[in-house]
Amino acid sequence: MRLRFWGVRGSIPVPGAETSRYGGNTSCVEIFEDGCPTLVFDCGTGARPLGRELVGRPERAVHVVFTHFHMDHLFGFPFFAPLYTPAFAVSVTAPMFTGDATRERVSRYLNGVFHPLRLADIPAELEFLAVRPREPFQRGPYAIRSETLNHPGGSCGYRVEKGGKVVCYVTDTAPLTRPGEGLAGGGKPTARERQLVELLRGADAVVFDTMFTHEAYLERMTWGHAYPEYAVALCVAADVRTLYLFHHAPEATDDELDALAERWASATHPTVKVAREGEIVDLEG
Numbered sequence: 457m458r459l460r461f462w463g464v465r466g467s468i469p470v471p472g473a474e475t476s477r478y479g480g481n482t483s484c485v486e487i488f489e490d491g492c493p494t495l496v497f498d499c500g501t502g503a504r505p506l507g508r509e510l511v512g513r514p515e516r517a518v519h520v521v522f523t524h525f526h527m528d529h530l531f532g533f534p535f536f537a538p539l540y541t542p543a544f545a546v547s548v549t550a551p552m553f554t555g556d557a558t559r560e561r562v563s564r565y566l567n568g569v570f571h572p573l574r575l576a577d578i579p580a581e582l583e584f585l586a587v588r589p590r591e592p593f594q595r596g597p598y599a600i601r602s603e604t605l606n607h608p609g610g611s612c613g614y615r616v617e618k619g620g621k622v623v624c625y626v627t628d629t630a631p632l633t634r635p636g637e638g639l640a641g642g643g644k645p646t647a648r649e650r651q652l653v654e655l656l657r658g659a660d661a662v663v664f665d666t667m668f669t670h671e672a673y674l675e676r677m678t679w680g681h682a683y684p685e686y687a688v689a690l691c692v693a694a695d696v697r698t699l700y701l702f703h704h705a706p707e708a709t710d711d712e713l714d715a716l717a718e719r720w721a722s723a724t725h726p727t728v729k730v731a732r733e734g735e736i737v738d739l740e741g
């Protein structure tokens with residue numbers, strides 16, 4: 457199982473000289489393996505280059521799973537090339553009550569007003585599905601479990617298992633506790649933190665929302681984003697191998713992200729890396 461970052465930025469795409477090394481595209485992460493349909497988490501603007509890559513491969517199925525429908529996670533969806541390849545089977549899953557509700561939510565964007573196309577104009581074989589938190593489900597060869605997160609309007613974190621390897625994708629989320637409490641406060645995990653720790657338990661790689669610094673989080677606690685120390689505390693408790701800091705703030709420059717990587721360079725339990733657009737992580741290695 458391999459993972460590739462196609463978009464690592466939060467909130468809004470930020471192309472430009474100051475973000476060219478870590479990348480300016482918004483959330484899109486691919487889980488893949490030769491001979492299997494690809495699994496895609498979120499369709500931020502990173503979904504456009506990913507889609508071009510997918511239509512060049514022999515496989516003609518892809519599973520898209522959304523954490524939630526904020527625009528930075530949805531904006532790239534109508535620019536995802538498999539949608540315009542008639543024989544392509546595209547499943548779209550989101551944390552909704554029914555598949556029809558997922559379809560309805562996506563159709564609010566592809567409605568001829570916010571985008572020139574309507575959902576009915578898409579030539580691919582589209583299937584819309586729903587996932588309920590903590591209800592295990594399967595997409596292609598991937599066994600997936602989910603957990604509710606702490607984000608305005610809701611978001612869902614995922615754990616993917618295949619062949620004994622585990623990847624977790626956890627964005628967008630604020631800490632589940634108030635400052636000073638639970639793991640974030642250096643104490644014992646609260647009940648909700650324990651659920652999230654179980655989702656992350658023993659993972660080979662965890663991709664986690666760390667849009668804020670701790671100081672910025674304290675000023676914007678209701679915005680629904682976390683900070684590196686919190687992600688590390690959860691990953692320590694869950695015995696995670698490698699943590700990827702993700703959903704970088706739009707204003708974070710490459711130099712600032714280098715400094716962040718440097719600050720965590722000596723961490724070993726877990727190893728802490730700053731997610732970078734284009735990076736491929738081989739979980740078998």
Ligand SMILES: [Zn+2]
Pocket residue numbers: 466467483526528529628703
């Ligand atoms: Zn976001």
Ligand SMILES: [Zn+2]
Pocket residue numbers: 524526607611628
């Ligand atoms: Zn969001």
